[in-house]
Amino acid sequence: MLAPDRLAALDSFLIDLNRASAAAIAPLFRADHGLEDKGTATWFDPVTAADKGAEAAIRQLITEHYPEHGVIGEEYGEDRPDAEFVWVLDPVDGTRAFIAGLPVWTTLIALRHNGRPVLGSIGQPYIGELYIGHAGGSRLLARGQEKALKVRACPKLTDAIIATTDPEGCFTGAELGAWTQVRAAAKLARLGCDAYAYAMVAAGTMDMVIEAGLKSWDIESAIPLIEGAGGIVTDWRGDPVGQHGGQIVIAGDRACLDEALVALKRSANN
Template identity: 40%
Template sequence: MNLQPYLDFTQELAAAAADVILPYYGKTDCGLESKDDDSPVTLADRGAEEVMRAMIEKKFPGHGIVGEEYGTQNADAEWVWILDPIDGTKSFIAAVPLFGTLIGLLHNGKPVVGCVNQPVLNQLLLGDNETTTLNGKKVCVRPTTKISESLLLTTDPIRPHKVHDGAAYDKLASKARTVRTWGDCYGYLMLSSGWADIMLDPILAAWDLLPVLPCLQGAGVTVSSWDGTPIAEFDAARGGDKMFTCIASAPAIHSEVVDILNGRA
């Protein structure tokens, strides 16, 4: 299967989204609203997704699309694009550049192309499960063997306590060398590029996770659900509504991280 045309088109989508997003960055008048789940959305989120959807519909009219802002269409197609125009909207609205545009392509439900694009930092992470590149240069996870030497990332320091075993999370955090909330997609970019060792997401949507998987896989990162089981396949019937969990880390420490977070170590 030749994925190159899709990899090329993914970069076109990322560039188009960045053109919409950047004029809003660092402005207080970005049309901020709260969604039903109290998460923020802006004119930049909406505009960037609109642009990407229009480009996909024009170039690949038979493909499906699952997007954070404008929902699901044709999700049982052979090829389905999965879009998060701004992953890390809380970062974006605080003028912190650690947000990104996520673009994924599923083939029969399996993520085969993934992209994290950081418009402010000019960092494009692109993966196809075999190879992952950052701005065109091949990258991979670093060979960390001890949690005590790790940089642990998660998006929100409170959320692990809300949806999982908080004491187990605290135990893991106390073992790590450094803990930071350089999270959202930036955490996965750091892990794939060899700058961090563990990235946790206690709960996340399909568009937060599936576009990242081909990057993690191509960079040699080990990934599982919070309970240690494989990440579930995309469920076309449910579109973007199925929630996921994720533990991504350097391979040698992954099973220990899973055991600690589940109270087994």
């Protein structure tokens, strides 16, 4: 466990990282964002000047203030990934939403301590929201105010509002079948919200997010945030999430999660 004063200092620094990232991204949203296709997949895999500029700004601040810390980022790779403290970055999660002008993209920043994510944030600077959390609790910073975050009770899947990013694009055949089964049982499903849906689980307006094929930078920021708000993050077997992403479930209520896992476990990776 981190000492409270050290955790508070890192929490404050995380807010500074989000400010720096937002400053790099803001001029490019709904503007000339320098779109490219990474060409690393069979589908369109976009990256923009905002992704690159924001990660560069975050890395520069880390180097200036904590040069001994490691960094893992989507755009610029790994630097000392085995350090005691490692920052895990996705400067613009939801790049497809970003280039479409939709304000559901987010900046994801996590801090690992000895291999475990202990501090995380999901920021949406265009609408002025920063969701931040650790074991001591999670909170929303928005429009000059601070609000504690808490997941809501939803023990029955039939009452749940659930989400995924793109079932046809992100799930394999077996995974799509599992999602379809959970979707049929749930009250309501929303698509295309990317990691902003994670923040909504922490805020108690949604109940579950189901994803597959995630990288570490897609999910690690959500783990301290969701757990600090009283929620759960597991893989499709119900086990803790490792450092490599994969098949993920975020839930506010353990009973609701257990119902969904009945279907998801059948398509879980070994």
